[in-house]
Amino acid sequence: MQPYETILLPLSMISRVRRAPQRATRTHRDIAILVHASNLHPKAPAYLNPPAKLPATATGEARKTRKEKTMNRLLFLLFLVGALLLIIAASLSRTNRETSLVSKPDEAATSNERKPPSTEHILPLQVQKCLESQSIKGRVDVLFAQNPYFLRGDFDGDNRPDYAVAVRGRESKRNGVLICHGGARPMILGVDNSVKFSDMPDDNFISSNWDVFTKEDARTVRKSSGTSGSTPSAYPKGESIAMIWEDGICLIYWDASRYRWACGQ
DSSP: OOGGGGBOOOHHHHHHHHHOHHHHHHTGGGOOBOOSSSSOOTTSOGGGSOOOOOOHHHHHHHHHHHHHHHHHHHHHHHHHHHHHHHHHHHHHHHHHHHHHHHHOHHHHHHHHHHSOOGGGOOOOHHHHHHHTSTTTTTTEEEOTTSSSSEEEEOSSSSSSOEEEEEEEETTTOOEEEEEEOSSSOOEEEETTOSSOSSSSGGGOOOOSSEEEEOHHHHHTOOBOTTOOSOOGGGSOSSOEEEEEETTEEEEEEEOSSSEEEEEEO
């Protein structure tokens, strides 16, 4: 007896099977099947063959693979979104910076001229040691707004480099000059000294334009009438510190015993 000859269907299902084979599979309880062999004949209709079931391990691996693919897609999408946000932020930042530089060029230039950046405040090692000395430390601050804020020369005539630094007293708030000698102790002119150094109002003798004069330069400055002090050309032992104004020049010079102040033209 052949396997396909043992399949018996009720007469009421024959028409249903012909018209709707899919529906016939759903109403398998109404079908009377007598199977002689373990499987149906290969030529039997597909809707009568029971679907093959995958092993449980295969099903779990398939689900795991689908989850991994989904997670990889999500991570890729997040990466794309993050990269896009970074590009947008960089573009906005660059646009804002360019707009700021274009809209306020004069203000930035004025600010740089008025107050130099702190990174450009460079002091020679000799000046740094001078500011940290016991007699000077804590008394003055360097006037970095002065341009230049220190001068280099041989002010006491000992053939060693000296420095004149524009300073302001921390307590008195008055300006003055700190002389850092190459071979002698430092000295402060003005600032918080009880005796005035110059004949300028409030002893404020620092000019925005100052320079180093040689002995030859100092001899060209003659004492003007009506001013106090000595004729500079007669006494300087080294180079002089010149405070230059529109109406005259005042010199700070060493006369072998102390620093003096004299003005001329």
